[in-house]
Amino acid sequence: MSRIIVVTSGKGGVGKTTTTANLGMALAKRGKKVILIDADFGLRNLDLLLGLENRIVYTAVEVLAGECRLDQAIVRDKRQSTLALMPAAQHRLKDAIQPRQMRQLVLALAKKFDYVIVDCPAGIEQGFQNAIAAAREAIVVTTPEIAAVRDADRVVGLLEAGGVRSIRLIVNRLRSHMVAANDMMSVEDVQELLAIPLIGIVPDDEQVIVSTNRGEPLVLSEDPSLAGQAFDNIASRLEGKDVEFLDLSPPDDGWLTRVKNFFTRRLF
């Protein structure tokens, strides 16, 4: 049976689309047939992160309106032939489709692909309800910041209410220097607050911006940056492999840092 996973967060700008693009590409590299659905109607971005923006002809809305066939709207990736995108409409709003229709679309695609990954829009309104309509699993992306964690907690509650059984957490944009200085919540802090199992820790990485500039997900690189490795590891964990979390402790900057870290750990 194919896996139907929604990537969601509540708050915007925490890395849902980056996560979706990288997980999709990483799973496709493993030979899995993957389709990524952009559920952010009116504000689509997933096509940009994948570098597929010039190849969109039809979107999910045309499919549901019966204006084109399902396979006509599917955009195949040039680099990984097993990766595909179902684009969102850019000129219609989120209430253009209903959860029932989205469910229909997702289930139709699930017949042809091993993984259906839905990139959920920010917020908890109609667009969110559409995105989770057919999901069996959810990945909740958050950053170690107050607003992102609060929104993630709301979303976990709504996913549970919506009948999504498996809910796992990605802590994105971790700055280990700040955690060591007690100026940012650690992964453990976030996990303790949200109380759901962890599937990944992704460090804050400038390469994320570079890769989106080019439309090439991080995991495509021969020698992926730390964030790219982290996303690749999450793909392995989705595949059921037991991969250790990356060691993200800050690099040793010399004796002053060691002394400082010693005191911050012991005293505060």
Add this chain to the structure above:
Amino acid sequence: MFMQLIGRLFNRNRETSSRSAVKQRLQLVIAHDRAALSPATIESMQKEILAVVSRYVEIDTDKLNFSLKSSDRMTSLTADLPIRRIRKTPLEPEATATEMGEATAAKDEVLFNETIAFDFELEDQPGDQADEMPMSSESVPENPGDKGDSIGN
């Protein structure tokens, strides 16, 4: 950099780290979000609990404390009600409203210095609150100096 280090060395107060501050704030705000009780509901619940308890004991209304906390996706309401005196004969339900909070203790009441702690637990039912705005944390009256404790206890 060096001054920061010195500052850290001499300032041992845990409250000053922004990491522990954000954790405490989140614990409180998440507990309120999960319970999804409106400020008005909490207030009327507090009044009713207080009214019932006050029929049997006299509560020190200045020191009472209601708080919500969450752990492991379970939310609980804790009420700390410091008791001034035990009433030998419980008041009638109707009389409670007027008697409550007044320090007109009868002579036969016993002096007491104890706290009743209530723990009500509730299962998360997030589905019911999908469209409701989260309530503010100010809705639970707390002793200003006690804020940290009320979250942790």
